[in-house]
Amino acid sequence: MADIVWEEPFCAEGSACFRLGTDQEGNGYIAIAGAEDDHLTDSRDALRRMILDIKAGKADHLL
Numbered sequence: 001m002a003d004i005v006w007e008e009p010f011c012a013e014g015s016a017c018f019r020l021g022t023d024q025e026g027n028g029y030i031a032i033a034g035a036e037d038d039h040l041t042d043s044r045d046a047l048r049r050m051i052l053d054i055k056a057g058k059a060d061h062l063l
Helices: 044-055
Strands: 017-022 027-032 040-043
Touching (some): 017 044, 040 044
């Protein structure tokens, strides 16, 4: 498995914290903070779009 560089956790009020990560091959990862071994992966662009939509309030129920 590629080495994943994890960003600092993102925590919403009253919600679980999650972390985003990337590897040298350009893959993106998302995991619940503290459970990084159990992560989802997709392209960096797909995860970026998802997070931007969440932050824009298009899917705030996910947080």
